[in-house]
Amino acid sequence: MGAKLNSEWEPQLLGFLCKWCSYGGADLAGTSRKKYPPNIRIIKVPCSGRVDPLFVFKALQMGFDGVLVSGCHPGDCHYQTGNFRARRRIAITKKFLEYMGMEPERIQASWISASEAGKFVEVVTEVTEGLKAIGPNQLFDEQRP
């Protein structure tokens, strides 16, 4: 864990991106050669509604510094209601884990459509900066400094 305190530490962000919208947005950002922080690792999910709070918690337990769940804008879900359900889940997960003592910056959600490459870049940049500000995830380390 010593490496984490190193000044060269870069946050690791795990993104669960809906395959219909946000993943498209990320793809577009790539193909249109927009620059965004390389800190994000992406898992494509069929819908933001597929993201179980368990995934989010597990990612943080495994050492990711932050998690981003991203789906279609309200009303645009490919499956009509998936992102509305996701919204409820994310809301309680974020609020509840915050209550348990997790920094709220570590759990993030966004609506990004397939055409919003710019918004994707913006969100990833902001979230990465936010994570840099709060520092590495040492929540599950045996002893915290």
Added chain:
Amino acid sequence: MSIEYRVSSFEEYRGGRREASKLKTQNSKLVRKKDIGSVLHQWSKDYTIFVPCNEGDTAFTVHGSRLTVYGLWDGSDINLDWYRNTVTPPKANFLPPLEEMFRFQKGKEGHSMELPFEPGVWSLESGVPLPQLIFGIRPCDARALSLLDLIFTDAYQDPYYLPRREGAVLVGLVCLNPYDSCFCTSLGIGPGESDDVDLLLTDIGDEFLIEEISDKGKRLMELTAGLKDATEDDTARANEAKEKAYGRVTRKINTEGIKDRLLSAFEDEHYWEKVAAKCIACGICTFLCPTCYCFDISDEMVKKQGARFRCWDSCAFALYTKMPMENPREEKWQRVRQKVCHKFEFYPMTFDVIACTGCGRCIRLCPVNWDITQTLRLLD
């Protein structure tokens, strides 16, 4: 790897060991309660000392209930007037809820394994491994450890449990205020039973009477300064206190022929379904039972380094016996039956002794008050 030694019965196994270690003539000493700290201090040079302490005091609970556990002695004076028994049984000191068995790693040359430093020894912060001394263990819990010895010795020697056990010293404390859930006297153990401890303490007011029970206890006493010899009057007072405590254990079970009664009830599905109906199949009664020993083994690996762990497991969980295609104890009543029969039927069949010491934890701590003594009473 062939089986080296089979334990045939509790008496046979223990008979020899007890003969070897038990003293012909028993000496008794006295220690003032306020001097216990200094005695422990002397012992702490050779032992890691565990004493009953209250975790509940530091826990964030509006309910100030005592959560008594064996904790590492912090060097301060101790007063045990409040102490009745722990929630976690002392088996946790020998078969910890979780322990690392060994580590492994994958390198260029393949896998290699490494045992944790001195498997089976509690190491102090200084890194010096010392055997444990458990201060204030109740006679029922001490008997429970003797019962656990059987399973960990039989057939294959357990390399984690046994070394801890062999080094350890048990300083028993006569149980003057048993709980209403205790039924030790039905199982041949009294609140003043001395068979399974090395030293036995009895509270006789301002002092403890210390009886030397085993060789190990005697040696420990020889190294201890500042004790008085006990008079006959002191011994008489201690005996009286034990007698009284014996009478305070009012809960009873009938162990006469219990093995056979359970055997004939084994197939009685209706009976087991009835008694199991309210059980919630949690692990409290088994995890906190001083004689339950079941464990699970699991691996964890991060990158190329990992370790194999063992941790407590319980027959109350369906997953415990689940195989891919079927589960021999899928139903709750089957698991309840296993728990009861293991203690009162299977253990007697194998080792000729009941694997229950009447400590009452399973009754006291059960969230729905599932009471094993009532279950057994239905078979009378």
Added chain:
Amino acid sequence: MNSDHKMQQKLRHEAKALLEQDKVDLIIGFEAGSLKFTTTPLITKSKDDLDRLVINPFIVNNLALFLPDFKGRIAVASKGCDSRSIVSLIQDNKVSRDDLVIIGIPCPGMIELRKVEKLTGKDRDELDDIIREGDKVVITVDGKGSEFPIAEVLSDNCLACEFPTPQDYDILLGEPTATSQESRVKSRESRVKGQGSRVQSHGEGGGLQSEASPDSRLQTLKAMSPQQRWEFWRKEFSRCIRCYACRNICPSCFCKRCFVEESEPRWLMPMPRWQENLMFQAIRNIHLAGRCTDCGGCERSCPVNIPLRCLTKEMYDLVDELFHFKAGMDKDAPPLMTHYEQEEAEDLIR
């Protein structure tokens, strides 16, 4: 003759009638436990057992727990929180309302033995008697009785209870408990205050937060920094032995196979390490969002005194705050997580 006794007589009578008239196959209620001041679930098909049914201040278990285990028509004795758990189970299609006869107990609150033990400095079995008399309780130790306000020994969740009278019932054993409007208001106030204290420093307005406030522990926690809170839970969960009593006593934890038992993928190791214990409880609480009725069973059953209600109550309040949802109020309403509103919780999303 106190009201518990009257309710008890009526319960026995009604239960007998239900069995005799073949309206139900099974009765689930409480009988005296084998230890002082405890009760134990009575699950029976036999009329002869019904004289053992009791109602007293110690009928703490949430009997909704047993409903999915049995087939057939069941009559179940049910306090306010139990009835909400039953409704919640109906919402989740775990039981059918048609198979149930709910015998409602207007609940005056349950006595928390751990509080009595703290108050008297004695263990449960060392007490001679505990008698509730209206809003007082008389505790007798060594032959000497002392009187305390009942609020000092009631469970936290009972002090915070908004709906002591069952929400849905077929038979009600007494007059509805005066829906303690007062306690409802009080709990709302304290919640608002609790939120406030997230930003404000703790201690402000501390005069209003009496010791007896059922949610004072939550407020203390909320006043801490996130680091302190995490440290707090880390410490609490390092005691957890993973006996799963909290899960198994909970009527809302009805999954046939819990996520902790999955082996592929293995979400968490089956070992009592604080990291895993904490994750288990966090996810369990998230799964219970909109199902937990604050019956307090998990904290009561924990053998190592982990203050679990400080988690469940927060979730209970959260779903109310975010989605204006209270568990188990309307059997025809969809479960919280299967439903949504067009406009809600948007401020949490970028």
Added chain:
Amino acid sequence: MTASDIIEKHRFLAQSNVYLPHIMVIEKIIDETPSVRTFHFNFKDEKLRDEFTFESGQFGEYSVFGVGEAPFCISSSPTRRDHLEFALQRVGKVTNALHRLGVGAEIGFRGPYGNGFPLDLLQGKNLVFVGGGIGLAPLRSLIWNVLDNRDKYGDIQIIYGARSPADLCFKYDLDAWGDDKTVDVITTVDRQESRVQSPVSRVEAGNSRLQSQESRVGAGDSRLQTADSRLLREGFVPQILGQVAPSAQNAIAIVCGPPIMIRFTFPVLEKLGFTPEQMITTLEKRMKCGIGKCGRCNIGNIYVCRDGPVFSYAQIKGFISSEY
């Protein structure tokens, strides 16, 4: 005992730690059925190859480091010692991980544990082997053991069945035994044609594409694989056993298969005149330690790992209906 005595004692015990596995290397992999694979393996430490002894019917605990441990019998015969074999069906976490391994991979192994088949008792007797599915694995070790000392035993009859022709394990052995004039082999399947694909084998079919094919050896072209109906009977094993009706005279039946098959086979054997002492089986239970400590594999007071896995029906009769 002083602290240093104890440290010494631990050093000693640590070296003979029963829970520490030996490192083994996989030498060859054979696909038996879509979901069953046989592994040929050997000690990485060559010294141990000769030191190691075992008996037919004994089992070992096999581990994939980082995933876990699982018990399987040693399916090769102690009379053929250039390597060891075990066969397993992919059904859970550990078996899946084992199936993902290729030739040259390292696994952990500890054992042998358990009691093995009572060869003394079997000598001079007529032997009836009754096997189902992967239950042939432990029987196979014994069958080869017996065949390698053919003159010590009487008549040998093997009744083996699987769900479908594709689910028959050890087809090369079945062929070899079929060729042996001193052995009577009866093979049966629950259903001859239109095999219903089990979910397990469907997953397997998908997964095996990811495997490097050259490292594994297929079961070869067996006569049985062509599902020649003259060689294959149709029906459940207990049913076929009843039709074949082997004589109980001076005979011993050795049964191994899924619990359901075992449960239905004993009554058939009883009808044929076999006494409980004449029926031998080897059981399978969930196990962790393999040495009688962890508690889960009991049937009554008997631990399958410590007292078994080979039992006579007489030993387990009291509990088998409800606990197995």
